[in-house]
Amino acid sequence: MRLRPRRFRPPRRLPHWAGTLTWKAAAFITVMCCGLAALLGVLVHVSVTNQTVGEARGRALDRLAEVTAAYEAGDRLPPGAGLDLPGLPAPLRELATDGHRGTMVGDSDPHPTMWAAGPASGGRALAVQFDYSQGAHAIDALDRSIVWSSALAIGATLLVGAFAVTRVTRRLHATAQVARRISAGDLDARVNDPRTAVDPRTRYPAGPQDEVAAVAGALDTMASSLQSKLMSEQRFTADVAHELRTPLTGLHAAAELLPPGRPTELVRDRVATLRTLTEDLLEISRLDAGRELLELDSEPLAPLAERVVRASGTETEVRVVSDVRVETDRRRLERVLGNLVANAHKHGAGPVVLTVDGPVVTVRDHGGGYPEYLLEHGPQRFRTEGGSKGHGLGLTIALGQAEVLCARLVFANAPAGGAIATLTLPQDERGAPGPTGGEGPTGAR
Secondary structure, three states: OOOOOOOOOOOOOHHHHHOHHHHHHHHHHHHHHHHHHHHHHHHHHHHHHHHHHHHHHHHHHHHHHHHHHHHOOOOOOOEEEEOOOOOOOOHHHHHHHHHOEEEEEEEEOOOOEEEEEEEEEEEEEEEEEEEEHHHHHHHHHHHHHHHHHHHHHHHHHHHHHHHHHHHHHHHHHHHHHHHHHHHHOOOOOOOOOOOHHHHHOOOEEEEOOOOHHHHHHHHHHHHHHHHHHHHHHHHHHHHHHHHHHHHHHHHHHHOOOOOOOHHHHHHHHHHHHHHHHHHHHHHHHHHHOOOOOOEEEEEEEHHHHHHHHHHOOOEEEEEEEEEEEEEOHHHHHHHHHHHHHHHHHOOOOOOEEEEEEOOOEEEEEOOOOHHHHHHHHHOOOOOOOOOOOOOOOOOHHHHHHHOOOOOOEEEEEEEOOEEEEEEOOEEOOOOOOOOOOOOOOOOOO
């Protein structure tokens, strides 16, 4: 007999909503309320049942004493009393014939009956009985009341608990949303929980704070500190670049007056590099400040890409699959494409191909591709791989300008080798519909 291999079945996962704090708190409250209600119900049931049965047993024994006295005096026994009455429970009969008295609730009668029996002459049992229906009905009514009151109490507690937990989770969701906005670059985002208000005289919270308010206050403080440090760095970068422009301009003019020769060429080359670096730093500081203004116009994309390639002076092949008009800032778009082409030639290998397919422009080289840190973490200023020359600012500027243009710039490596930069532009209303999609990995080399 050949056994079939069993297929591996992954364990079933709980739905997403089951992991939220609201549902966890609701389940915890429900379990605790059910347990507490069951415990209290059992205690009340046992206590009331013992009291009711005890009173009935006392009445039965008192009546048995009266019947025993009448039996010994030879008087007529009252109704419901006699020797070896039919229906007398067997355990109680044995107890009486053994010379003891006892009581017992009969369970074989049509109605609940309380029995009491004692010894009589001739090894017989003298017994009395009376209706126990009222006590049994009282216990049943009590049990029903316990069940209904427990259900109402559990429901009310669950609603109140869910309301309280929902208020807390709503504040936590708001705090998490602000944290995501901060991580996305919105450093002005704040929770502004009123419970985190600080008394300006004492510098302490004006009122009592719970844990959520403490987290919200810590997040606001962290965001303010982070914003202050980043703005300080941006101002420092902008001030340094601005202060370098004046001496570099004079240095450039002085370099032009030097006599021709190899040393002069080296000086002019270094001065040009410093000027380019300074201008890049100024541009990055303006992009970081978020004060760039667009000058939109409708442009045909293919001729603009061809102009950028001609201006670069590089051997770049331009392929036009389909042309389209885009509403964009021509100067900024030329800056983005120029940086992509220059980066492909500087850090990649030929052939370099620029392809225009509707509102999508791709620049591909056939070099070693983008490094992993670039694809994972995005632009890294002043970081290059493999000892290559450069400051790592070209694609940082391209990415910043693309964001100003509301375009999507994605960097990836081709399966066959080489780096691919894909720029998706917003279209002019007169252009053909272009593809849309989510964000991809971005970076700069």
